[in-house]
Amino acid sequence: MNETKPMKILNWVAGLGLAFSPLLAQEARAPIESDWAEMDLKAGVYHYSGNVRVDVPGLLKLTCGDLLAQPQKDTNRLDSLIATTNVVIEIQRQGRNPGDAPIVMRAYGDRAVYTATNEVVTLTGADTRIVDPSGTIRGHEIVYDVVNNRVRIPRHKVTELSAELFKNSGLFRRPTNAPAGGSPK
Amino acid sequence: MGVCVAVIAAGWALAQTPAAAPVTSAVRNWNFTLKKDGRTHGLFHGGRAVPSTIAGLMAFDVEEFHVDTFGTDGQPQMTAESPACRVVLSNSSFIVTSPGALRVVQSDGRLELTGEGFHWDHGAQRLVVSNKVRTILVVPLPKAGREN
Numbered sequence: 537m538n539e540t541k542p543m544k545i546l547n548w549v550a551g552l553g554l555a556f557s558p559l560l561a562q563e564a565r566a567p568i569e570s571d572w573a574e575m576d577l578k579a580g581v582y583h584y585s586g587n588v589r590v591d592v593p594g595l596l597k598l599t600c601g602d603l604l605a606q607p608q609k610d611t612n613r614l615d616s617l618i619a620t621t622n623v624v625i626e627i628q629r630q631g632r633n634p635g636d637a638p639i640v641m642r643a644y645g646d647r648a649v650y651t652a653t654n655e656v657v658t659l660t661g662a663d664t665r666i667v668d669p670s671g672t673i674r675g676h677e678i679v680y681d682v683v684n685n686r687v688r689i690p691r692h693k694v695t696e697l698s699a700e701l702f703k704n705s706g707l708f709r710r711p712t713n714a715p716a717g718g719s720p721k
Numbered sequence: 722m723g724v725c726v727a728v729i730a731a732g733w734a735l736a737q738t739p740a741a742a743p744v745t746s747a748v749r750n751w752n753f754t755l756k757k758d759g760r761t762h763g764l765f766h767g768g769r770a771v772p773s774t775i776a777g778l779m780a781f782d783v784e785e786f787h788v789d790t791f792g793t794d795g796q797p798q799m800t801a802e803s804p805a806c807r808v809v810l811s812n813s814s815f816i817v818t819s820p821g822a823l824r825v826v827q828s829d830g831r832l833e834l835t836g837e838g839f840h841w842d843h844g845a846q847r848l849v850v851s852n853k854v855r856t857i858l859v860v861p862l863p864k865a866g867r868e869n
Contacts, residue, residue, distance in 0.1 A: 563859055564859070565857055565858070565859055566857070566858045566859075567855060567856065567857045567858075568854075568855070568856040568857075568858070569854065569855050569856075570854045571852060571853070571854065572849075572850065572851055572852070572854060573834075573836065573849070573850045573854040573856070574847065574848070574849045574850075575847070575848045575849075576845075576846065576847050577846035577847065577848070578845065578846040578847070584854065
């Protein structure tokens with residue numbers, strides 16, 4: 537049976553999560569919630585607006601103000617997915633070792649665009665950043681290659697590492713500098 | 722590409738095009754079949770229906786509205802339900818509107834949509850849901866990820 541376009545959208549969203557995480561189940565019930573929706577079946581355009589929330593349980597959550605999905609011309613495949621206004625993509629991935637708590641990574645931006653031709657998600661905006669327990673990476677533009685699971689920040693980039701990373705490293709541990717002979721009296 | 726719409730109510734039937742039919746009192750067990758090129762595209766039915774005329778077109782305020790749609794291959798596609806809505810019929814298509822609830826289920830159970838307040842223009846193939854939209858998709862997932 538042919539997939540419906542909403543399912544193709546969610547398949548892509550699920551694929552985005554899978555790029556980060558081994559699968560937890562063979563199928564997932566993935567809700568999309570919004571204040572308003574328009575489905576243009578002739579054009580194949582699906583438009584969700586107002587408090588849009590997409591949840592693929594255990595894999596990822598996407599929230600934004602507006603979500604637009606468009607198919608490729610003359611085919612039934614998803615061409616682009618555009619999320620705008622306060623875009624947050626939250627991705628869960630497994631910890632480094634079995635039994636570790638899952639690691640949550642959040643990407644923030646004003647606009648996220650997925651294009652099927654190159655399978656790339658481009659996140660842009662004034663305060664575009666990726667936050668995970670190791671720190672924050674900021675950039676004017678963050679490009680995520682879905683196929684190769686790589687993040688690229690082509691322009692100005694600032695990385696802020698969490699101090700927690702160095703808590704036990706001794707890297708910033710300072711000696712007491714106490715004089716060998718004790719303090720003068 | 723003619724579309725045939727036949728409206729049948731208990732003890733009451735319309736011949737010819739619905740728009741030319743007289744407006745009568747409320748009917749029960751309202752139903753009609755939407756056919757196109759000899760194939761059934763939709764089976765509509767409801768409970769009590771009050772007919773009226775809107776801009777020269779026949780309209781029904783239908784309670785317990787239910788429709789089953791079918792693809793060109795005759796296979797079931799979708800089921801839609803609303804506790805109360807207005808169906809406006811033209812010679813070639815129909816529009817269904819309501820400020821109330823809508824529930825749409827794909828026949829294979831992999832898609833379910835609910836919301837409040839909707840406008841479904843069958844001719845334009847456009848559905849707008851105005852409030853509290855919730856779409857649940859059953860997403861097939863592969864067994865292994867691609868983690869590098």
